[in-house]
Amino acid sequence: MSDDGRSTTGPLPVAALDDPHLAPYAKRPQAVAAAAAISMVIGIIGIIGFGVAFWVGNQTQWQAATLGVGLFGLGFGVAAWGKYLMPQGPFVEERHDFHSTDDERDAMSAAVVERGGLVVKRRKVLGGLFALGSAVFGVVAAFPLLRSLGPKPGRTLFVTNWRAGSRVVTVDGRRVRPSDLEVGGVLTVFPQGHEGNSPDQTILIRLQAGQEPVVLESPGRSDWTVHGIVGYSKMCTHLGCPVGLYQEQTTELVCPCHQSVFNVRAGAVPQFGPAPRPLPQLPLAVDAAGYLVSSGGYDQPVGPGFWERP
């Protein structure tokens, strides 16, 4: 006999299914099950939304928000399921005979169908939703692999839209004269017709008199500047961040991502940080109307030097 007076020997009584220890912790299990199911469905929608945002790209805020909703929804549903719908216990293993009579088995089967069927069915739904959510998450997690199987980029990563005679314009399409830049000023420009195109982004810097570039790496660049204005690719050669911080006193460009420092007067060679090579330089000229144009394209690919990797 146990402490609570229940028999510790003999077959497990059918009435044990009514044991309050086996009842769900929640007072209203059906409501909790519905809430858990709704939470999981929201989670699944969130993960699908994350997949869409990832596939479309350039929407990091949406990716973070949808992934957060997805994981929180699934997690909340599973937690509610485990905490409030499982038997609350505590459980004590009763000692009893290790065999049942046929009558007892029949009675148990009838009792399970009659009394436990609803609970079993409800948990099947939750289990199915959790499995569906896990499957959706698995598919979405494979998106980076699926995207990598797209068409090859070809030469698009090696050449930009800068050509000899390309008109230099701002992001809103306005042409640029040398006098538009004050000494020490910087301006982000693009080739006309490709405003806002990332690989084409170029930073113009107007140096002070006497600060003209001392090009160490490529002496042939002596005529690539006009009126003290020098142009470099704005894509960092480390991981491609925009290199937009210019320190006039030291004539250095700084990448805000990992603090690579480029020497503007020395062909933008990296002086500090993880960038492995100089920023490509754009040869500049002035056309007959007095506007800036490029006298050629970049002499090397812009951005991270992925092609140099073994």
Ligand code: FES
């Ligand atoms: S991306 Fe510029 S230093 Fe890393």
